[in-house]
Amino acid sequence: xxxxxxxxxxxxxxxxxxxxxxxxxxxxxxxxxxxxxxxxxxxxxxxxxxxxxxxxxxxxxxxxxxxxxxxxxxxxxxxxxxxxxxxxxxxxxxxxxxxxxxxxxxxxxxxxxxxxxxxxxxxxxxxxxxxxxxxxxxxxxxxxxxxxxxxxxxxxxxxxxxxxxxxxxxxxxxxxxxxxxxxxxxxxxxxxxxxxxxxxxxxxxxxxxxxxxxxxxxxxxxxxxxxxxxxxxxxxxxxxxxxxxxxxxxxxxxxxxxxxxxxxxxxxxxxxxxxxxxxxxxxxxxxxxxxxxxxxxxxxxxxxxxxxxxxxxxxxxxxxxxxxxxxxx
Amino acid sequence: xxxxxxxxxxxxxxxxxxxxxxxxxxxxxxxxxxxxxxxxxxxxxxxxxxxxxxxxxxxxxxxxxxxxxxxxxxxxxxxxxxxxxxxxxxxxxxxxxxxxxxxxxxxxxxxxxxxxxxxxxxxxxxxxxxxxxxxxxxxxxxxxxxxxxxxxxxxxxxxxxxxxxxxxxxxxxxxxxxxxxxxxxxxxxxxxxxxxxxxxxxxxxxxxxxxxxxxxxxxxxxxxxxxxxxxxxxxxxxxxxxxxxxxxxxxxxxxxxxxxxxxxxxxxxxxxxxxxxxxxxxxxxxxxxxxxxxxxxxxxxxxxxxxxxxxxxxxxxxxxxxxxxxxxxxxxxxxxxxxxxxxxxxxxxxxxxxxxx
Numbered sequence: 001x002x003x004x005x006x007x008x009x010x011x012x013x014x015x016x017x018x019x020x021x022x023x024x025x026x027x028x029x030x031x032x033x034x035x036x037x038x039x040x041x042x043x044x045x046x047x048x049x050x051x052x053x054x055x056x057x058x059x060x061x062x063x064x065x066x067x068x069x070x071x072x073x074x075x076x077x078x079x080x081x082x083x084x085x086x087x088x089x090x091x092x093x094x095x096x097x098x099x100x101x102x103x104x105x106x107x108x109x110x111x112x113x114x115x116x117x118x119x120x121x122x123x124x125x126x127x128x129x130x131x132x133x134x135x136x137x138x139x140x141x142x143x144x145x146x147x148x149x150x151x152x153x154x155x156x157x158x159x160x161x162x163x164x165x166x167x168x169x170x171x172x173x174x175x176x177x178x179x180x181x182x183x184x185x186x187x188x189x190x191x192x193x194x195x196x197x198x199x200x201x202x203x204x205x206x207x208x209x210x211x212x213x214x215x216x217x218x219x220x221x222x223x224x225x226x227x228x229x230x231x232x233x234x235x236x237x238x239x240x241x242x243x244x245x246x247x248x249x250x251x252x253x254x255x256x257x258x259x260x261x262x263x264x265x266x267x268x269x270x271x272x273x274x275x276x277x278x279x280x281x282x283x284x285x286x287x288x289x290x291x292x293x294x295x296x297x298x299x300x301x302x303x304x305x306x307x308x309x310x311x312x313x314x315x316x317x318x319x320x321x322x323x324x325x326x327x328x329x
Numbered sequence: 330x331x332x333x334x335x336x337x338x339x340x341x342x343x344x345x346x347x348x349x350x351x352x353x354x355x356x357x358x359x360x361x362x363x364x365x366x367x368x369x370x371x372x373x374x375x376x377x378x379x380x381x382x383x384x385x386x387x388x389x390x391x392x393x394x395x396x397x398x399x400x401x402x403x404x405x406x407x408x409x410x411x412x413x414x415x416x417x418x419x420x421x422x423x424x425x426x427x428x429x430x431x432x433x434x435x436x437x438x439x440x441x442x443x444x445x446x447x448x449x450x451x452x453x454x455x456x457x458x459x460x461x462x463x464x465x466x467x468x469x470x471x472x473x474x475x476x477x478x479x480x481x482x483x484x485x486x487x488x489x490x491x492x493x494x495x496x497x498x499x500x501x502x503x504x505x506x507x508x509x510x511x512x513x514x515x516x517x518x519x520x521x522x523x524x525x526x527x528x529x530x531x532x533x534x535x536x537x538x539x540x541x542x543x544x545x546x547x548x549x550x551x552x553x554x555x556x557x558x559x560x561x562x563x564x565x566x567x568x569x570x571x572x573x574x575x576x577x578x579x580x581x582x583x584x585x586x587x588x589x590x591x592x593x594x595x596x597x598x599x600x601x602x603x604x605x606x607x608x609x610x611x612x613x614x615x616x617x618x619x620x621x622x623x624x625x626x627x628x629x630x631x632x633x634x635x636x637x638x639x640x641x642x643x644x645x646x647x648x649x650x651x652x653x654x655x656x657x658x659x660x661x662x663x664x665x666x667x668x669x670x671x672x673x674x675x676x677x678x679x680x681x682x683x684x685x686x
Contacts, residue, residue: 171399172397172399175398179564
């Protein structure tokens with residue numbers, strides 16, 4: 001017998017509508033991709049007890065438990081409770097599963113906790129952002145990556161946050177061994193050169209990846225006390241016009257980024273096309289409609305950018321328009 | 330004479346020393362390590378006890394006061410040279426037993442290895458005194474006991490510092506102060522006079538065997554080949570070493586006036602590419618394995634052949650700092666094993682030849 005279930009409510013509760021009638025899958029969100037091992041055991045046990053014994057690892061660092069009978073959802077929610085509590089997410093009611101599924105899980109690479117190149121604590125920033133914007137039905141994707149390698153593929157997100165450090169150079173500790181120049185060339189963007197046996201950094205070219213600091217054998221290069229970020233915006237996948245996010249801000253600070261993403265929700269509320277399926281629309285399409293300047297006006301409201309922050313006056317995206325023409329040439 | 334001091338009295342002593350000396354000491358540089366939000370301990374000038382990292386061996390050695398990483402020797406114009414003035418105010422260097430042993434090596438190279446002493450070295454060296462930081466226990470990768478540098482040489486320091494728990498449980502500082510002028514400064518701030526022997530390490534987890542003799546055949550041993558793939562030739566092992574003394578010269582002509590410039594002396598590393606380059610494009614040691622062989626033999630054999638004692642003091646900094654986890658002590662032990670094997674093979678060959686005769 002088909003259960004009388006509100007499928008739309010179910011989806012908002014982070015249960016997927018399965019193609020197998022009568023079944024669902026529970027999505028466990030893992031902000032920043034870091035989950036306690038004991039909670040992973042709990043997730044596995046739910047799969048054993050209520051699912052089909054399998055777990056699916058999602059592209060956005062979630063864990064999906066497939067093969068759950070719809071009638072078991074209340075029991076599954078009960079079992080999700082400790083996992084939600086441990087996730088430190090912004091959700092007071094932990095008795096009814098995950099709230100809302102519009103704003104997607106916040107993705108992060110391992111960052112400085114593990115990676116030698118990570119320029120900041122991606123997990124902590126992802127968790128802070130999670131607190132700031134969850135739960136929310138608006139379709140927003142935010143991702144964090146530790147350095148310009150972009151292992152977290154932040155360029156496919158509405159907001160892609162990339163870590164930067166401003167390399168500090170002490171010429172008195174430099175012996176012109178050339179390691180920084182060599183590795184900047186081979187691993188980064190060739191922003192360094194030796195002039196009169198001391199290193200000169202092209203400040204415009206430098207992407208703040210910190211490779212020079214990692215490879216300097218004498219501590220002539222060190223990291224700035226401040227952590228900086230590059231923000232890429234409005235990347236997306238999808239059927240119509242997939243495209244990579246483009247640089248909007250660089251040398252921006254953490255507080256400003258949180259505020260900007262929060263502000264963006266008001267912009268979405270103002271301009272979203274509610275006729276879109278399930279009231280969801282990639283922000284980039286809204287920006288295409290309103291113009292980039294209008295987005296900036298809303299996003300930067302009451303944001304005081306630091307003196308080092310550079311802001312792009314224009315941002316241009318590309319990507320194929322499949323809604324116009326997709327014949328191969 | 331030895332003294333016991335409370336922490337407040339000790340802070341006063343360091344403050345008083347700072348009034349007479351520039352204090353050169355290990356400092357925990359927060360956030361200045363290779364990786365994000367990691368630290369490094371290296372030497373810097375301080376003015377108080379609380380700025381000094383007393384407990385963790387520095388990553389970079391004290392030698393930077395005597396042989397700066399980069400130093401302008403003189404400026405030159407058309408027909409003139411000018412030596413920049415040096416800060417010759419007295420310096421008190423805080424360092425460990427291995428470092429004081431290393432000092433002997435630095436002096437050997439800069440003052441006693443040629444017809445005359447190095448003028449630039451002497452200019453600073455003549456104004457430096459030394460304060461020993463006791464080592465109650467071995468630190469990571471140290472093998473000072475194997476190298477015989479776990480105890481400060483007699484008469485090598487003017488005062489020592491050890492932190493102990495006092496009888497009342499409060500932290501206490503013990504100081505041995507052989508220098509009478511400094512004892513006069515410590516005594517009024519001490520809680521008691523007593524005999525003090527600076528703490529020293531008696532056993533390290535890491536132990537090395539230094540080969541007594543190294544046959545020339547070791548040059549072709551296959552023990553060096555692994556370093557071709559492992560070593561990235563960054564030179565950290567040399568830059569952090571308290572006994573490495575190599576430098577190179579930079580003659581720099583200012584870009585906006587090619588007639589004016591400066592000559593700099595900067596630290597050099599036998600592991601970094603270019604070290605053995607000679608005129609005409611020659612290069613004596615091209616591979617990391619060759620460079621490793623040169624370095625290891627220099628530290629535990631070649632220096633000894635010339636000066637009668639080994640250069641390496643077993644401080645372990647080179648191992649701790651290596652980004653590729655190359656353990657210098659392991660390299661020395663591999664060398665010792667290879668030397669023993671070569672000697673055994675030579676004996677067997679000799680005996681075999683004898684039997685045939």
